[in-house]
Amino acid sequence: MKIIIIGGVAGGMSAATRLRRLDETAEIVVFERGPYVSFANCGLPYYVGGVIEDRNSLLLQTPDSLSARFRLDVRVNQEVVRIDRAAKTVQVTDVLDGTTATEGYDVLILAAGATAGQALPGHGIPVRSLRTVDDVDAITSVLDSVGIGARAVVVGAGFIGLEAIENLVTRGVAVTLVQRGPRPLSPLDPEMAGAVLDTLLLHGVDVRVNSTVADVRDGRVHLDDGSVIETDLIVEARGVRPDTDLARSAGLTIGATGGITVDEYQRTNDPSIYAVGDAVEKTDAIDAAATLVTMAGLANRHGRTAADAIAGVADPSVPALGTAIVGLFGLTIAMVGWSETRLAASGRPHRVVHTHPSSHAGYYPGAEQMSMKLLIDSQTDAILGAQIVGGAGVDKRIDVIATAMAGGLTASQLSRLELAYAPQFGSAKDAVNMAGYVADNLATGATRSIQWHELDDATTSGATLVDVRSADEFARGAIPGAINLPLDDIRARIAELPDTPLVVHCQVGQRGHTAARLLTQLGRHVRNLDGGYRTWLAGTA
Amino acid sequence: MKIIIIGGVAGGMSAATRLRRLDETAEIVVFERGPYVSFANCGLPYYVGGVIEDRNSLLLQTPDSLSARFRLDVRVNQEVVRIDRAAKTVQVTDVLDGTTATEGYDVLILAAGATAGQALPGHGIPVRSLRTVDDVDAITSVLDSVGIGARAVVVGAGFIGLEAIENLVTRGVAVTLVQRGPRPLSPLDPEMAGAVLDTLLLHGVDVRVNSTVADVRDGRVHLDDGSVIETDLIVEARGVRPDTDLARSAGLTIGATGGITVDEYQRTNDPSIYAVGDAVEKTDAIDAAATLVTMAGLANRHGRTAADAIAGVADPSVPALGTAIVGLFGLTIAMVGWSETRLAASGRPHRVVHTHPSSHAGYYPGAEQMSMKLLIDSQTDAILGAQIVGGAGVDKRIDVIATAMAGGLTASQLSRLELAYAPQFGSAKDAVNMAGYVADNLATGATRSIQWHELDDATTSGATLVDVRSADEFARGAIPGAINLPLDDIRARIAELPDTPLVVHCQVGQRGHTAARLLTQLGRHVRNLDGGYRTWLAGTA
Ligand SMILES: Cc1cc2nc3c(=O)[nH]c(=O)nc-3n(C[C@H](O)[C@H](O)[C@H](O)COP(=O)(O)OP(=O)(O)OC[C@H]3O[C@@H](n4cnc5c(N)ncnc54)[C@H](O)[C@@H]3O)c2cc1C
Ligand SMILES: Cc1cc2nc3c(=O)[nH]c(=O)nc-3n(C[C@H](O)[C@H](O)[C@H](O)COP(=O)(O)OP(=O)(O)OC[C@H]3O[C@@H](n4cnc5c(N)ncnc54)[C@H](O)[C@@H]3O)c2cc1C
Ligand SMILES: CC(C)(COP(=O)(O)OP(=O)(O)OC[C@H]1O[C@@H](n2cnc3c(N)ncnc32)[C@H](O)[C@@H]1OP(=O)(O)O)[C@@H](O)C(=O)NCCC(=O)NCCS
Ligand SMILES: CC(C)(COP(=O)(O)OP(=O)(O)OC[C@H]1O[C@@H](n2cnc3c(N)ncnc32)[C@H](O)[C@@H]1OP(=O)(O)O)[C@@H](O)C(=O)NCCC(=O)NCCS
Structure with a gap:
């Protein structure tokens, strides 16, 4: 069997190496139009910054090392310019000398990645x-x-x-x-x-x-x-689109997203052609629709899936969550699943939870505060997405939530996770547990919440906004129109509250929850401002 | 309704605060024999070391603050010395003046924690x-x-x-x-x-x-x-046992583990008495047997569960995984589920995976190597446990695995988790994914492995041990009796290998896997030494 792979980096080379491990006799040819294969795309920015000092450390493998270890026939500076599906051949141009050759295949794997599209004309500026x-x-x-x-x-x-x-x-x-x-x-x-x-x-x-x-x-x-x-x-860095020119001209099915359509074995509509990585559509874990997720983990994973399928091992792909993370001068921003913006646009009923937990127990030095947002299906309590912004421990919490989503845990069940706790690593009720508790209170109706962007409507309709923080905190900055009644004084001073629906709030939502429970039991109609003053401030800034 | 809680720290006070949030009218009395409530037990060692400088930061709440916020009647220096279940009263001794009083309850919550037992007689040494x-x-x-x-x-x-x-x-x-x-x-x-x-x-x-x-x-x-x-x-620090003296003398059921027996709502055999925390038995997530897990997260969680049950909200406890972590001079040691020792002792069929992955992408500076061990049910591929020892990122990986266990993911499915990847945070195939890949190869039979403690038996029975690392690595230290045939030379030099079963190994297991796949396809009987030279060295040291 002869397999040709187009594209020799994340998806393509993962397919090649795995295929060799499964089939020692196959002929495997990898065409890469650039001068390098198996390079660390994700490391490139850090080489620009000098954080990665050694340029060679970006080159994880070379054609020689891949030949020695995996008996792969890796050909760099070779661009595949045409696929002839009927003849089962590809036409290849040597990008250095322009010569062209034709090569036959039994199975083809497309791993051409994404492209930034047409560059701006610089007129002298690089x-x-x-x-x-x-x-x-x-x-x-x-x-x-x-x-x-x-x-x-x-x-x-x-x-x-x-x-x-x-x-x-x-x-x-x-x-x-x-x-x-x-x-x-x-x-x-x-x-x-x-x-x-x-x-x-x-x-x-x-x-x-x-x-x-x-x-x-x-x-x-x-x-x-x-x-x-x-x-x-x-x-x-205006974003990328799937590199599908070859696939398109070969008549392979391209989805509405612009990516190549594949089945769960990464097979295109041509049973002899597989496709993986940034060039292909994934199935979205939230709505099962086709989507684009251009991530290295999926490219590697799906390369292996395609190799397995070709070698006769069934290991189907699962829908994609789109977990992503980026560091920015020590700030870490991570997300998984859908955003509120996307859920709202799609009309999908959802609940939102904002918290501002610590990376570890507050009594142990060095804890850093993060902001966490959880998106929840209001009918099933399923986790639809999360966003976390902060410092230490953001990566851990997004991975835990992504894993919970993969395992089908509900938002409330996050409260039950037994996460490793010692004071330098987390909290007895970890950030993720706490988001689960808040979600549970929404699911059971114990506390109703209101979002920062719904506050104006509520007060306009006559609700009174009650700031349950201390007088000091209130003095340092408050939401216009709020009256201050500290949580610990509510029982004594409840008579001061006007006879309207109430919205309570504190700094992050936690005291607001206790206030809401108290006032509910005292017969009041109350909602807790989700995420408290911090989220309101961030949203209205 | 009058609720008495015995023990005013993790489990007891969590029950008290939650109960107040659910029931503003209940009378809630907390008896604590020590002078402090709601203190950070887990922070105590770090105060000794001066890492936590402010002693007050260990005291998360005081009787006054709990009274102001939660209208709790918290009585310190008050030891409950007897429970009269028939009369529904407790007898309380003031530990400062020795006076005794009796207090009636409708519902009782036991949260007495664990005890270190009888102290060594110091004869002058504190x-x-x-x-x-x-x-x-x-x-x-x-x-x-x-x-x-x-x-x-x-x-x-x-x-x-x-x-x-x-x-x-x-x-x-x-x-x-x-x-x-x-x-x-x-x-x-x-x-x-x-x-x-x-x-x-x-x-x-x-x-x-x-x-x-x-x-x-x-x-x-x-x-x-x-x-x-x-x-x-x-x-x-010889370990602790459940503090059950009171429960025992009141005739409550004590399990074989020595902990108080409770149902999933934390109720004892007396429907008016609940028990939570270190004093009670948990249900083990691996074998559903009663077990002891003395962890703050569970104490907090189960305190809330008991409060919910008392207030009529059903939120049953789930079996316990026993996730735990400890830091030691920058080394982090974490575990979840069962150890190999325990699985072997119980006769439960299991597979083992050892890996030595990096905390993040090797090409990005600062990656730290960890050692990871995964215990897997050999019949169902269920994850039975994990142990991780290393530096950065150990806490993240144990939490991901604990979450996967809670979600019922199999070991092979770990390979599919979409974990957040940028080079400073993880790898395109993250440590947890990689353990999943190795598990998958065992599950499908793609590669068979052998454990460090099985090696002697294998070579005694005639297997040849082949070290597939480079000649340099071999020269720096090798397993006695191994012959060196570097992975990249196997195809050319296979004739040199004696006609016996083979055990291949490399430094950590990864090249061994590729060698095993190659040799299997070349018709040889091969097993890969799990975790490679590193695990063998650690096991035989
Ligand atoms: C700067 C940068 C940072 C990134 N950071 C992250 C990150 O932190 N985390 C993350 O998950 N992902 C990150 N990514 C994305 C990740 O690198 C991609 O998702 C992944 O590489 C996609 O794999 P692929 O195999 O589909 O494509 P690629 O790895 O891009 O490989 C495609 C290859 O195909 C070759 N090719 C295309 N057409 C032809 C042809 N006709 N003939 C021959 N060769 C062809 C291309 O030259 C290219 O080398 C980053 C990407 C970049 C560029
Ligand atoms: C030094 C130390 C470090 C720890 N580190 C960690 C860690 O890093 N991670 C982790 O998860 N867990 C840790 N733990 C364990 C954790 O603190 C316990 O699991 C948790 O506190 C148990 O909660 P509990 O409510 O059952 O018992 P406790 O929190 O111990 O509270 C029980 C209370 O009941 C009181 N009491 C007992 N009998 C009576 C009576 N008859 N009358 C009145 N009062 C009574 C006791 O005085 C005690 O204050 C640590 C524990 C210690 C001691
Ligand atoms: C590196 C590359 C060539 C793939 O090579 P590979 O040998 O398939 O992959 P890895 O080196 O990650 O090793 C994974 C294999 O080793 C096995 N393995 C890893 N650790 C192991 C251990 N301790 N014991 C046994 N086996 C182990 C895995 O199971 C897997 O084998 P499998 O696929 O047969 O299950 C390809 O991914 C690539 O070119 N990457 C660079 C580009 C890139 O990914 N860019 C985006 C990120 S910057
Ligand atoms: C602190 C202690 C008194 C419990 O008080 P508590 O108010 O129940 O708990 P927390 O302060 O953790 O707050 C949790 C509550 O706030 C809610 N909450 C937290 N963040 C929130 C937010 N951003 N928005 C809304 N609600 C929030 C939670 O849902 C939970 O309420 P619920 O139980 O009604 O669902 C008790 O755990 C204790 O004494 N701990 C110290 C001892 C100890 O735990 N030792 C071991 C570890 S060192």
Whole structure:
């Protein structure tokens, strides 16, 4: 059997190595149009920043090492330009000398990844995306030649845009961020994104939101609002789309998302052709619809799945949660599943929980506060998504929630997880447990909550907003219109509360919950402002 | 309704606060024999070490604060000495003045915790366990009065013993550990415990294994091997047992484990009496038998469960996994479920996986290696337990595995978890995914493995041990009797291998797996030494 693999990095090479482990006799040829295979895409930004010092450490394997260990026939600088499905051949162009050859296959695996699309015309200013070793070589060489005082414009503030910014700043480059939308990292809900913007500003990034590049001329970047930016370099990180040119021209089915359609064994509509990685559609774990998730873990995993299927081992893919994380100057932003914005747009009934827990027990030094948001199916209590922003321990909590989602645990069941607790690692009621408790109180109706963006409507309709924090906290800053009645005084001073529906709130939601329970039992109609003053402040900032 | 709670810390006070949130009218009285309630037991060792500087930060609540917020009637220095179930009363002694009173209840909650049992007679040397604020006050006052050069003997190297040692050393105290068993932290399997011992030795602890204290006389500690230790203080950490004296004398059912028997609503055999925390039996998640798990998370959780049940809300407890973690001079040791030792003793068929993964991508600086062990049901592929020892990221991986166990994921399914990956946080195939891949290969039979303790038998029965590492690695240290045939040379040099069954091994198991797959396909009978040279070395050290 002869297998040809197009694309020699995450998905493609994972398929190749696994296939060899399953089938010593197969002929396996990998075509890669770039000069390198098996490189650490995800490390590229950190090489720009000098955090990863040794360029060689980005190159996890070479054609030689893959030949020696896995008897793979890896051909770099070879671009597959055409697939002939009837003849079961591919046409390959040598990108160095332009020569062309034809190669036959029994089975083909497409792992062409994603593409940044057409670059902005730079008119003299170097323009680069950040996707290949060539890109970082070019970026570092421009910056080296400019030397001290180098300036860069980063277009787009998704995951890779943010990593680019962090590393350019680390390298001493003055960075301007040009961002089409109203805030960086658009998959985050607005009240969770504030810390991202603050962090960028704190690190001296010139942030231009609601802006696009209108033109690059006279050695300057012109934005659509008329402003002009002098720069030595433009880094494009406007997002990517599946690289499907080959698949499309070969008549393979492309889904509405723009990715190649595959079944759970990563097989396309041509039974001899498999496809994996950024180029293909995944099935969304939340709504079972086709979706795009361009993540290394899935590319590796699905490469192995395709190899298994080809070798006759059935190990079907499961729907994708889209867990993702990014570091930004010590701030960690992580998410899984759907955002509130997306749930609201889809009309899916959902509940929201905001908490602001500590990374570990408050009485042990060094605890860092994070902001956590949980999205919950209001009919089934299923976990639909989570977002966490903070410092230490954010990665742990998102992984626990992603695992709970994979295991089908409900939001309330998070409260029962037995998470490892010693004071330097967590809390007796860990952050994830606590979110589960809050979810449980919503599920049982013990406490009703209200979101920061629903507050105005509630007060307009006559609800009284009661701030149950201490008088000191109230004095330091409060929500306009709130009256202050500290939690511990409620029993004594309840008569002071007007006879309207009440919205109670504290700093993070916890005292508000106790206040809500008390007032409910005292016969009042109460809702607790979810996430408290902190979430309200973040949402309305 | 009048509820009396005996014990005012983790389980008891969690029940009290929740009960108040559910029932504003109930009369809730908490009796605590010590002078403090709601203190951070788990922080006590770190106060000894000065890591927690402010003693007040250990006292999370006071009777006053609990009265103000929750209208709880909290009575400290009040020991309940008798329960009269027929009369529904308790008899209470004031530990300061010895006076006694009787108090009636409708519902009683027992949350008396665990006890260290009878203290060693010190004959002039102060002897303390480490369970209360009083204990740490006494310990720090002895150490302060001795000043520089203070010495301590710690008896027992369980979780609290290790924490005591770390903190005494941090404080500058010369520590001798006296440990009955052959190694510290007995719940760890032997090959996982080596790092614990090494860490103790590295920090200057005088470790006496297989020793017990025979006698304390003439101001010296005499061990059973005849050796004599001069010390200023003895800290006892020989383990605890449920504090059930009251329950027992009241005729409540006590299980074979020594803990109070309760149902899933934390109710004892007396429908008016609930019990929670260290004093009660839990149901083991692995075999559904009664077991003891003395952990703060469960005490808090079950306190809430009891309160719910009393208030008429059904929120049954689930079986316990026993997730636990301890830090020791930067080494982190974590576990969940059962050990291999326990599985073997119970005769339960199981598979074992050892890996030595990185805390994050190897190409990004600062990755730390950990050792991970997964215990798997060989019939169902269910995860039965895990042990992880290392530095950064150990806590995250044990929590992910504990969550997977709670969600009923199989070991192979760990490979599919979508864990948050950016290079500073994890790997595209994260440590937990990788253990899942290895488990999958065992489940499907793709690679058969052999454990470090089975190696001698295999070679004695005629198997050849083949070390597939490089010649350099082989030269730096190898398993006696192994022949060296580097992985990349196997295809060319297979004829050199004798015609016997083979056991292959590399450093950690990964190259061994590829070698095993290759040799299997070349017609050989092969097993891969699980965890490679590292695990073998740790097991046979
Ligand atoms: C800068 C950067 C940072 C990232 N950080 C993260 C992260 O932190 N976490 C995460 O999960 N993911 C991250 N990703 C995404 C991750 O790298 C991708 O999801 C993953 O590499 C996709 O694997 P793939 O095999 O589909 O594509 P790729 O790994 O991109 O490989 C596709 C290969 O196919 C080759 N190719 C395409 N067409 C042809 C052709 N016609 N002929 C021959 N060769 C062809 C391309 O040259 C390319 O090398 C990052 C990506 C980048 C670029
Ligand atoms: C030093 C130390 C470190 C620990 N570290 C951790 C850790 O890192 N992680 C973890 O999960 N767990 C840890 N634990 C265990 C954890 O603290 C317990 O599991 C938890 O406190 C048990 O809760 P409980 O309510 O059952 O008992 P406790 O919290 O011990 O409370 C029981 C209370 O009942 C009182 N009492 C007993 N009898 C009577 C009576 N007759 N009348 C009145 N009062 C009575 C006692 O004085 C005591 O204050 C640690 C424990 C200690 C001592
Ligand atoms: C590295 C690469 C070539 C794949 O090689 P690979 O040998 O399949 O993968 P790994 O080196 O991760 O090893 C995984 C294999 O070792 C096995 N293994 C790992 N640790 C083991 C252990 N301790 N014992 C036994 N087996 C082990 C796994 O089971 C797996 O084998 P399987 O697929 O047959 O189950 C490919 O993933 C690649 O090119 N990656 C770089 C690009 C990339 O991923 N970019 C995105 C992230 S930056
Ligand atoms: C602290 C203690 C008194 C319990 O008090 P508590 O008010 O029940 O518990 P917490 O302060 O943890 O708060 C939890 C409550 O706040 C709610 N909550 C937490 N964060 C919230 C938020 N952001 N929004 C809304 N509600 C929130 C939870 O749902 C829970 O309420 P519920 O039980 O009604 O569901 C008790 O656990 C104790 O004495 N602990 C110290 C001893 C100990 O635990 N030792 C071992 C570890 S060192």
